[in-house]
Amino acid sequence: MNVQSALHTKSLLKVENLSTRIKTTEGSLTVLEDVSLTIEKGEIGAIVGESGSGKSMTINSILQLLPKNLLENYSGNIEVDGENLLTIGEKKMQEIRGGKISLVAQNAMTSLDPSYRVGKQIVEIMLDKTNSTKTQAKEKALDLLEHMGIDEPERIFQSFPHQLSGGLRQRVVIAMSLACEPDLIIADEPTSALDPTVQLQVLDLFQKINRKFGTAILIITHDFGVVARIAEKVAVMYAGQIVEKGTTEEVIFNPKHPYTQSLLKCIPNLDWIFDESVGKKPLFQIKGEPLNLMHLSEGCRFVNRCHVANDMCHKTKPLLKKVKPTGLNHSVRCVLNEGGK
Numbered sequence: 001m002n003v004q005s006a007l008h009t010k011s012l013l014k015v016e017n018l019s020t021r022i023k024t025t026e027g028s029l030t031v032l033e034d035v036s037l038t039i040e041k042g043e044i045g046a047i048v049g050e051s052g053s054g055k056s057m058t059i060n061s062i063l064q065l066l067p068k069n070l071l072e073n074y075s076g077n078i079e080v081d082g083e084n085l086l087t088i089g090e091k092k093m094q095e096i097r098g099g100k101i102s103l104v105a106q107n108a109m110t111s112l113d114p115s116y117r118v119g120k121q122i123v124e125i126m127l128d129k130t131n132s133t134k135t136q137a138k139e140k141a142l143d144l145l146e147h148m149g150i151d152e153p154e155r156i157f158q159s160f161p162h163q164l165s166g167g168l169r170q171r172v173v174i175a176m177s178l179a180c181e182p183d184l185i186i187a188d189e190p191t192s193a194l195d196p197t198v199q200l201q202v203l204d205l206f207q208k209i210n211r212k213f214g215t216a217i218l219i220i221t222h223d224f225g226v227v228a229r230i231a232e233k234v235a236v237m238y239a240g241q242i243v244e245k246g247t248t249e250e251v252i253f254n255p256k257h258p259y260t261q262s263l264l265k266c267i268p269n270l271d272w273i274f275d276e277s278v279g280k281k282p283l284f285q286i287k288g289e290p291l292n293l294m295h296l297s298e299g300c301r302f303v304n305r306c307h308v309a310n311d312m313c314h315k316t317k318p319l320l321k322k323v324k325p326t327g328l329n330h331s332v333r334c335v336l337n338e339g340g341k
């Protein structure tokens with residue numbers, strides 16, 4: 001690709017300055033503010049943050065899944081292949097969901113119908129979303145199950161969801177998400193309901209899918225371990241805002257935001273099991289509670305939990321700025337890091 005055509009290449013998913021307001025009994029609440037991120041074709045990205053940081057709101061906004069009685073309004077832009085999802089209307093949106101983008105939910109059981117054999121559920125999607133005949137759809141479904149690392153695809157095809165283990169069910173759901181041949185899979189905490197060993201297998205499966213089919217993946221997680229294993233780039237969310245983003249390497253090895261630094265310290269370290277001289281250290285915890293979005297102050301949203309905050313942080317609203325003005329895409333929302341160090 002020459003430079004000229006590269007400049008004109010549209011991102012697969014481009015979210016720009018997205019703010020989402022919802023209606024609550026206490027009045028309207030801005031649950032997302034100024035969220036910008038992109039996923040390119042064939043890329044694996046991640047959004048990481050603790051509970052309540054706005055991860056689910058971000059995907060529900062992208063996929064326009066917030067119910068009418070909850071949503072007050074969106075502002076900003078959400079583009080898929082250059083098409084603005086905020087203006088295309090529900091009919092076209094339905095084609096995008098389960099078409100160009102498919103969603104893998106945290107709990108596989110919420111995506112599977114308990115009363116139908118899993119094979120039939122995969123075939124139904126193929127018949128609905130692709131030009132396959134019934135015979136082709138069955139063949140493709142068995143093929144997909146095999147690609148999911150399932151040893152006996154025919155037996156699993158004939159099984160009901162309750163007859164499968166949690167790990168197998170999640171593989172089936174991932175196969176279902178591929179049935180419509182999407183460009184992007186959004187995976188919402190896809191491994192958090194699974195045993196640690198199965199978690200690793202499922203993450204490796206996403207990587208395999210990405211390499212084999214070129215499918216882009218946006219993974220939502222509270223776990224930096226997941227980010228480190230699979231994602232090329234990451235956005236760290238806190239209290240409805242992206243507070244840091246960049247390549248996974250930049251963010252993990254050179255975290256700039258005190259929240260990112262604290263999240264990284266929360267990853268369990270098992271050194272003490274192998275090295276007695278290290279001693280048993282308690283797990284690191286970020287002090288304080290996540291912010292109540294109803295009661296925002298004028299400064300940084302992380303200020304009351306921050307280990308380096310000063311007076312300026314209480315008074316100045318930080319903007320997301322490049323760590324190094326001339327650098328690539330590492331950005332941070334912290335007045336103490338503006339302009340880079």
Ligand SMILES: Nc1ncnc2c1ncn2[C@@H]1O[C@H](COP(=O)(O)OP(=O)(O)OP(=O)(O)O)[C@@H](O)[C@H]1O
Nearest residue numbers: 024031049050051052053054055056057058070293
């Ligand atoms: N129906 C609702 N009414 C009021 N506030 C809500 C509602 N749903 C979400 N919120 C608020 O929106 C913010 C973002 O929530 P969101 O569910 O996106 O967080 P999350 O990062 O996905 O958390 P989790 O990992 O627990 O799912 C939180 O402050 C949450 O309290």
